[in-house]
Amino acid sequence: MLQRWLFYLSLAFKDLYRLRSATLIQAMVVAGICLPVLVLVMLKRGLVADLRNDLVTSPTGRQVKLYCSGHGRFFARNEIPDLLRKLGRVELAIPEVTIRGCTLTSRGQNTPRSVGGVDLISSAAGDPILRAHNADVLTPDARSLILNRHLAEELGVAVNEIVTLSVRRSAGSEMADVTLEVNAIIPGDSSSRVGFVDCRTLDRVVTWQRGGGVSEWNWSPLLRTPPPRYPTFLVVTEIIDPLTEADIRLLTRRGFLVEPVDLAQLQTLSDLLKPGAGDQLSIHRIWKPGPRDEGVIPVAETPESIARKTPAGDIVLPWCEPVEAKLNGETMLLTGLSLPLYSEWFRDMLCREVFETGSDPLQVVMSPDADGLPTDARLELGDGSIISLAVSVANGDENVDLQRASASRDVDRRVSLPVRVVPASLLAQIEAAKRGEVCFDRGIHAFVPVPPAPSYEEMRLYGLTIDDVPGIVRRASELGYGFQSQNTRIEEIQSQDAALRLLVLIVGASVFSFGVFTVVSVLVESTDRKRNMIGILRIIGASRFGLFSFVCLRAALIGLMGGGVSVAMAFAIARLLGIPQEAITVVPESLRFIKPTASAVMHMNDCLAVVGASVVCCSTGAVLPAWRAIRQDPVDSVIEGRFQ
Amino acid sequence: MTCDDEQVDSQFLPELAGTNEFNTKGSPYSLRVSGLRQVLHDSVTGDRFELHVERDLIIPRGSFVAIHGPSGCGKTTLLTVIGLLRCCTPDSELQRFEMWFRHSDRPLDLRDIWKEGRQRQAMRIRRRHLGFALQTGELISSLNVAENIATPLQINGESRRACRNRVLTLLDAFGISGLENRRLKNLSLGQYQRVALARAIAHDPELIFVDEPTASLNRETARAALQELKVLTEGHSTVMMITHEEDLAREFCDLIIELEPVSGHPAGRVKSFFRNPAPRRIDDGRH
Numbered sequence: 001m002l003q004r005w006l007f008y009l010s011l012a013f014k015d016l017y018r019l020r021s022a023t024l025i026q027a028m029v030v031a032g033i034c035l036p037v038l039v040l041v042m043l044k045r046g047l048v049a050d051l052r053n054d055l056v057t058s059p060t061g062r063q064v065k066l067y068c069s070g071h072g073r074f075f076a077r078n079e080i081p082d083l084l085r086k087l088g089r090v091e092l093a094i095p096e097v098t099i100r101g102c103t104l105t106s107r108g109q110n111t112p113r114s115v116g117g118v119d120l121i122s123s124a125a126g127d128p129i130l131r132a133h134n135a136d137v138l139t140p141d142a143r144s145l146i147l148n149r150h151l152a153e154e155l156g157v158a159v160n161e162i163v164t165l166s167v168r169r170s171a172g173s174e175m176a177d178v179t180l181e182v183n184a185i186i187p188g189d190s191s192s193r194v195g196f197v198d199c200r201t202l203d204r205v206v207t208w209q210r211g212g213g214v215s216e217w218n219w220s221p222l223l224r225t226p227p228p229r230y231p232t233f234l235v236v237t238e239i240i241d242p243l244t245e246a247d248i249r250l251l252t253r254r255g256f257l258v259e260p261v262d263l264a265q266l267q268t269l270s271d272l273l274k275p276g277a278g279d280q281l282s283i284h285r286i287w288k289p290g291p292r293d294e295g296v297i298p299v300a301e302t303p304e305s306i307a308r309k310t311p312a313g314d315i316v317l318p319w320c321e322p323v324e325a326k327l328n329g330e331t332m333l334l335t336g337l338s339l340p341l342y343s344e345w346f347r348d349m350l351c352r353e354v355f356e357t358g359s360d361p362l363q364v365v366m367s368p369d370a371d372g373l374p375t376d377a378r379l380e381l382g383d384g385s386i387i388s389l390a391v392s393v394a395n396g397d398e399n400v401d402l403q404r405a406s407a408s409r410d411v412d413r414r415v416s417l418p419v420r421v422v423p424a425s426l427l428a429q430i431e432a433a434k435r436g437e438v439c440f441d442r443g444i445h446a447f448v449p450v451p452p453a454p455s456y457e458e459m460r461l462y463g464l465t466i467d468d469v470p471g472i473v474r475r476a477s478e479l480g481y482g483f484q485s486q487n488t489r490i491e492e493i494q495s496q497d498a499a500l501r502l503l504v505l506i507v508g509a510s511v512f513s514f515g516v517f518t519v520v521s522v523l524v525e526s527t528d529r530k531r532n533m534i535g536i537l538r539i540i541g542a543s544r545f546g547l548f549s550f551v552c553l554r555a556a557l558i559g560l561m562g563g564g565v566s567v568a569m570a571f572a573i574a575r576l577l578g579i580p581q582e583a584i585t586v587v588p589e590s591l592r593f594i595k596p597t598a599s600a601v602m603h604m605n606d607c608l609a610v611v612g613a614s615v616v617c618c619s620t621g622a623v624l625p626a627w628r629a630i631r632q633d634p635v636d637s638v639i640e641g642r643f644q
Numbered sequence: 645m646t647c648d649d650e651q652v653d654s655q656f657l658p659e660l661a662g663t664n665e666f667n668t669k670g671s672p673y674s675l676r677v678s679g680l681r682q683v684l685h686d687s688v689t690g691d692r693f694e695l696h697v698e699r700d701l702i703i704p705r706g707s708f709v710a711i712h713g714p715s716g717c718g719k720t721t722l723l724t725v726i727g728l729l730r731c732c733t734p735d736s737e738l739q740r741f742e743m744w745f746r747h748s749d750r751p752l753d754l755r756d757i758w759k760e761g762r763q764r765q766a767m768r769i770r771r772r773h774l775g776f777a778l779q780t781g782e783l784i785s786s787l788n789v790a791e792n793i794a795t796p797l798q799i800n801g802e803s804r805r806a807c808r809n810r811v812l813t814l815l816d817a818f819g820i821s822g823l824e825n826r827r828l829k830n831l832s833l834g835q836y837q838r839v840a841l842a843r844a845i846a847h848d849p850e851l852i853f854v855d856e857p858t859a860s861l862n863r864e865t866a867r868a869a870l871q872e873l874k875v876l877t878e879g880h881s882t883v884m885m886i887t888h889e890e891d892l893a894r895e896f897c898d899l900i901i902e903l904e905p906v907s908g909h910p911a912g913r914v915k916s917f918f919r920n921p922a923p924r925r926i927d928d929g930r931h
Binding site for chain 2: 001004014018019532533535536537539541542543544633638
């Protein structure tokens, strides 16, 4: 079977090769149809490429500057990935951060050189602006810097040398330094002092300038411990002078929920009272409910301000649930108790020393142990932070009572733990740290607010191609962002491209459709000439299908040759058109206008499409004559073939 | 040609089979046709032609048969029918049409193939068992001499080496060695006709149909070509040759089928089928 097919295949090749003069004419007819279409496509591509050239080569061609104005929210760092997914085909997004007026200091050969008034601009790996200067060398989280030439000359530094960046915190005269390595020097305006830094590096500077800390660079935050926020307060009154209905209404009108609470439910408070003191007290718990009863809103009010909201002679205690924590390596139950001012009658009921509201939260009441008075109290938080607490001395007898009282209640493990008293504000800050609102800064040994995620007013986006810019702009506009881009020009070019494509399609389709008739007629005539040969082969036993394949294969080869010839000629035409008129020196200048100069871009896909169409066209064009030839009586074929 | 020679009819078969004159090799005959009426219509002019074979034509294996008669009496038509190139047309009839191939214990009935026009089966029989050399040679102009001769072998799926060996043998046998790579346009008429005969017998067919192989050759060249054909096929393949030249038929053929036109009708019929009393034997050969 294989031998037979090889025979038909070789027959087609030999027929085309040995009768090559006829084959060449047929191939040229096919090329005459393919060539104009291919040249038209090439010229269209050349024209569009000329129009797009500026945009494609410019770093701003596929850039979209996005502004948060109009949307109402800054671009938060952690929301950028989501935003990019919505915008579509974005290759790179660089938040725009500029640190103005900072100082760079080079070590210099003998004496350091400082240059102030430097603007640091955010960039990122793959930034087309830097790539245009072959300076795409920034890497995330590396302390690298790119300088413009003027600034580098002022500093007297070269590539791979170290400079020190000094920035000032706006809230004061506090300065911070960090060393950066100069990775590249780019040309620039001779009057400007500009450096490019990875945007994450600038985020740290901005964070510090806004009062946050940068632990990686040992830059401390501003000491701004936020006021404690308590989930509940206890309103304690003497039983002879309890809260009245009017008091409760007053609190309710101010947004509090009020409920009486039994002292037995506040075991750690009960343990701190002298025996029998609890019987003289009336206690109400007050709190502010969250929206739709979703928990409790911690309130940042002082007990004194709440006490002023009722005319009763009450004492308001900020109250947090006791916290289990390790103190000096031993698990204990911390209970927070801070008394407001003017609470002497309640203080007299307590069996031990407690704290006052507004006092330093980092304290604890400790008792002398077997080795004497502990001088250090190390509190371990769940996140691994260790806080050193100041130790207040408690009366030893009272402490024993407290221990004994705790040990007597072994209802659960938590109740059996030793209890230590800390300021209520410490428990409030620990709860706030669990909620991610504050963190403990070891440098300044205080709770500080967690700095918010970096946010930006502007971003530079780069589409994958310039054709992606209109889509990005459209979606950004739908999301309410302001933008600035080359969108209008790109859309204009795209519309021109679409119009030219339509033109090429119409002309190409017309040429091809009329060309098909020519090809079919050529192949009919060519196949008719083969009728004698087909008749002979059928007489000596060649199969119909084999001969059909032979005729179609032969036609496909003609199509392939025609397509190949048209591609070769198109290539030559493209080269010829590309030569500028001035370069043709052999022709007198007055005659050079004859040769037009135009860009013709040859695209591999176009060539393949034209060759493929040519092969398909010829193969299908041969089907009918091949079918007719193999259906005819072989003897008649031979007899008719004699006269052709 | 006169009719007083020995007439052949159905009794001819046992008579021949019992002698050593023909190499029957277990199959007493190659071809048997009788009761044929083939009607042909010219699709362009609408002309009608009929061929009648009323006699029982039994062709023994290994015989060299001449089909002889004036122009237009149906010689080529008869050859195309028994060569499975034409099938049944309206008003055509056929009583018996058999071929008995070597290594077969019974004849193959071809009436259904003829009646129903089974082209695929006919093509397979032509490919394996039949050889053709038509009137003007009818070689393929885009192939050279060797490729033309090898065509039936390649269609039968023979290997390149087998094809080459067979082609060289045939070129030598027909005295045209050294022409294997020559294009057809560079051949003389005699060489062209020899190539056509070589192609007809290249795949060792059992029945070889030759249509006026010597029409365009001079007497000596024609005689030499026929002698070579006879030497290569004697006692091995059956050759059926159309010829106008009575003396060549008398010289080379064992059996002669004589056709005549039917007067007043566009028709022809078998006039006589007889044994040639004095054919040349191969030991009279050219050497």
